[in-house]
Amino acid sequence: MKKKLITATAIAALALGALAGCGGKQQANGNAGGGSSSGDTIKIGTDFEMTGGQAAFGTSALKGVKLAVKEINAAGGVLGKQIQIIDADNASKNDESARAAQKLISNDKVVALIGATTSTNTLAAVPVAMEKKIPLITSSATNPKVTVDERTGKVNEWVFRACFIDPFQGKVMADFATKELKAKTAVIYTDTSSDYSKGLTKFFEETFTKNGGQILAKESYQQKDTDFKAVLTRIKEKKPDVIYVPGYYEEVGKIIKQGRELGITAPFMGGDGWDAPQLIDIAGKENLNNTYISNHYAPDDNSPEVQQFVQSFKKEYNGETPDAMAVLGYDAMKMLADAIKRAGSTDPAKIKDALAATKDFKAATGSITLNENHDPVKSAVVLEYKDGKQVFKGKVNP
Numbered sequence: 001m002k003k004k005l006i007t008a009t010a011i012a013a014l015a016l017g018a019l020a021g022c023g024g025k026q027q028a029n030g031n032a033g034g035g036s037s038s039g040d041t042i043k044i045g046t047d048f049e050m051t052g053g054q055a056a057f058g059t060s061a062l063k064g065v066k067l068a069v070k071e072i073n074a075a076g077g078v079l080g081k082q083i084q085i086i087d088a089d090n091a092s093k094n095d096e097s098a099r100a101a102q103k104l105i106s107n108d109k110v111v112a113l114i115g116a117t118t119s120t121n122t123l124a125a126v127p128v129a130m131e132k133k134i135p136l137i138t139s140s141a142t143n144p145k146v147t148v149d150e151r152t153g154k155v156n157e158w159v160f161r162a163c164f165i166d167p168f169q170g171k172v173m174a175d176f177a178t179k180e181l182k183a184k185t186a187v188i189y190t191d192t193s194s195d196y197s198k199g200l201t202k203f204f205e206e207t208f209t210k211n212g213g214q215i216l217a218k219e220s221y222q223q224k225d226t227d228f229k230a231v232l233t234r235i236k237e238k239k240p241d242v243i244y245v246p247g248y249y250e251e252v253g254k255i256i257k258q259g260r261e262l263g264i265t266a267p268f269m270g271g272d273g274w275d276a277p278q279l280i281d282i283a284g285k286e287n288l289n290n291t292y293i294s295n296h297y298a299p300d301d302n303s304p305e306v307q308q309f310v311q312s313f314k315k316e317y318n319g320e321t322p323d324a325m326a327v328l329g330y331d332a333m334k335m336l337a338d339a340i341k342r343a344g345s346t347d348p349a350k351i352k353d354a355l356a357a358t359k360d361f362k363a364a365t366g367s368i369t370l371n372e373n374h375d376p377v378k379s380a381v382v383l384e385y386k387d388g389k390q391v392f393k394g395k396v397n398p
Contacts, residue, residue: 041084042077042346044069044336045104047115047125052092053223053250056276057117057325061139062087064329065114067316068337078340083333090116094124101125105132111346112137114332117325118248118273119143119196129158135352137336139328140272140296142166143199147374158348160355160374162332162363163296164398166196169271170203172294172380172396173244178211180393181267181292183241185214189231189255191247193222200246200271208244216240225251232259240266248273253282260287272296275324275390285388296324297365298381298392309364331363 046065048058069083077083086108088100097116104110105128113129113136116122122141129136137160138146144166147159177183186208191197205215216238219231232255235243243259243266245252256268268291275295280288299310299321309330313322322330338361339354340346361368368376382393 040081042079042081042340043084043086043108043110044333045101045108045110045113045115046085046087047090047097047100047104047113047121048087049092049117049121050087050089052090054092054118054121054248056249056278057140058089058092058115060276060323060325061115061117061329061332063317064139064313064322064326064331065333067313067326068330068333070316071312072334072337078337079344079346081346083337086110090121090125092118092121094120097121097124098128101128101136102132105129105134110134111340111348112336112351114139114329114336116141118194119146119199120194122146123195126156126159130156133158133352134348135160135336135339135355137162137332137355139163139332140325141196142169142272143195144373144375145195145199155373158352160335160358160370162328162335162365162368162376163272164378164380165375166199166271167203168398169294169380170200170205170246171207172382173269173271173292174204174207174211174213175396176292176294176382176393177208177242177244177269178213181242183213183267185216185238185240186242186244187217187219187235187238187240188215189219189221189235189243189245189247191223191251192220194247196248196271196273197246201244204244204246221247221251221255223248223251226254228255228258229262232262232264235259236262236264242267242269244269246271246273249276249279250282253279256283256291257287260284265290267292269293272324277323280388288385288388291385292393293383293385294380295383295390296380297327298383298390300390300392301381301395303366305362305364305366327364331365331368334363335361335368 050058073082090097090100117140119141122138140163190201274293343350343354358370380396383390
């Protein structure tokens with residue numbers, strides 16, 4: 001290539017182009033600085049796991065967000081403007097989640113962020129949202145540290161969520177194990193690379209032992225592990241009444257399949273991280289019998305809000321039954337639109353204040369009121385897998 005004089009303008013243009021490459025779609029900037037909106041659209045960024053180990057979560061969540069946006073825009077939008085979604089892929093990696101958040105705020109000038117779905121990836125985006133003073137709503141990150149800084153004990157002012165948190169979810173399953181399944185002993189099998197899994201382990205153990213149960217052993221694995229037979233053999237020898245595996249669907253599916261192949265018949269239990277169609281493909285329908293999870297909603301819950309959402313989702317996505325990630329993405333977007341409307345402005349600070357004041361918001365997963373920690377006070381459900389299908393066992397109020 002022959003040498004040519006490169007102007008400062010050209011260098012700047014190249015730099016902006018490089019920044020846009022961390023994931024998501026290239027969009028024209030609607031304003032000079034991040035965190036405001038102009039023209040006929042309000043830009044919302046999504047920071048989801050579209051590829052990688054938790055891709056099923058991000059894909060479902062984005063479908064829920066887009067359905068909500070379609071309904072909002074069809075009804076006239078918000079403040080006379082249409083919602084525009086700009087989506088970025090964090091590739092199921094925490095460093096990519098931080099980069100995606102940075103790109104959406106600095107390059108695409110979004111007024112708020114939705115995502116990520118997992119606690120670890122959301123925690124990576126939190127410092128970006130806090131520094132840039134842009135509201136972030138996670139649809140499904142349940143670790144308490146997302147909204148409360150564990151170092152200072154202070155609430156993360158710009159961070160909110162649409163889901164319940166791990167202390168409640170862990171308690172729900174420990175109570176179900178001791179009171180419904182009459183379990184007296186348990187083994188916990190934790191993903192030590194996941195903040196989500198470590199949080200659920202802590203809160204399940206606290207309640208299970210408080211209820212008089214005994215933890216026979218605590219085993220560990222990490223994401224991307226594939227061979228669990230040696231640990232499962234040790235677990236089988238313990239003969240626990242239940243096995244609690246608070247992980248994500250990819251590893252959980254393999255754990256259950258290999259456990260059943262080794263002859264383990266005890267119930268496996270877990271949380272909302274199991275909830276993906278891929279779990280059934282990985283574990284096998286028959287192997288999932290006698291397993292239970294806590295979740296955010298049940299598609300066969302006969303409440304009007306749930307059934308309306310399920311039917312709308314099926315119509316939009318060719319009969320697909322929505323999972324928990326989809327409904328939480330939907331609720332997060334509806335919560336955000338409601339806050340923008342109440343704020344009467346796209347100013348991020350005013351949106352943030354309106355989100356903090358959310359009370360009795362009618363969501364698909366139930367009525368949502370945010371507490372002083374920006375966490376919803378809402379119900380959980382317990383589901384059982386029977387021949388590859390989730391069966392609604394009951395709803396548990398906080």
